[in-house]
Amino acid sequence: MRKQLEKMGKERHQFTGTFDRLGLKMSQGNGRGNHRYTPTICLKNIIDEQGKLVADHLWFNYSSSFLKVGELHPQDRIEFTAIPVEYHKDYHHEKRDMKLGKVSSVHLITHYHPYKPMPLAKTAAVGYVMSINGDEGHGHYSTAYHKWAFAQING
Structure with missing residues (x-):
């Protein structure tokens, strides 16, 4: 359980994280074996506005808020705002944890490479x-x- 996120309440906060990798989340399609995919992004070493580590890593939907930043490279630092929310981790909904939702105001704060659109x-x-x-x-x-x-x- 990410206790630091739980303590923050349900207000919007500013965070910074380091880009790690991209992935895909698969969901069942129409029941005929057609799977649908959602692109995802993993950020590691997420810190809050006071510099406190709130999560070693978190997965987010790779939404237009992130895509507008352009192509990312490992170790790129990203600043964003989000709201801590609870979710269920397992298939049976027995384990709960915290994540960051409603991501907005995404900005690249390191500029090691030229901008490439996504x-x-x-x-x-x-x-x-x-x-x-x-x-x-x-x-x-x-x-x-x-x-x-x-x-x-x-x-």
């Missing part, structure tokens, strides 16, 4: 994550990302 459309963002993680075998996701990337090159 696809804001969810399908293309999933394709991007699949591509960098070496898993491009999911047709329409990969196609959406490659169409977006080609448009970036050719204007």
Whole structure:
């Protein structure tokens, strides 16, 4: 349990975290074996506005708030606001923990590399994550990302 987050209440706070990696969250589609994916981002060493460590790592949906920052590299520092919220960790909803929700005001605070835009459309963002993680075998996701990337090159 992330006790420090629990103590913060349900107000919006400012946090800073270090980009670690991207992933995918899979949900069951229409019951016919069609899975749907949501891109996710893992930040590590999350600290609050007083500099206190509130979580060693947290996973977030890789939403447009994060995507607008541009392509991220390991060790990039990100500042954002969010609200601590409780969630259930396991399938049976017996274990509870805290996470950060309703993320907004996302800013890159390290600038080690030039800005590179990211696809804001969810399908293309999933394709991007699949591509960098070496898993491009999911047709329409990969196609959406490659169409977006080609448009970036050719204007």
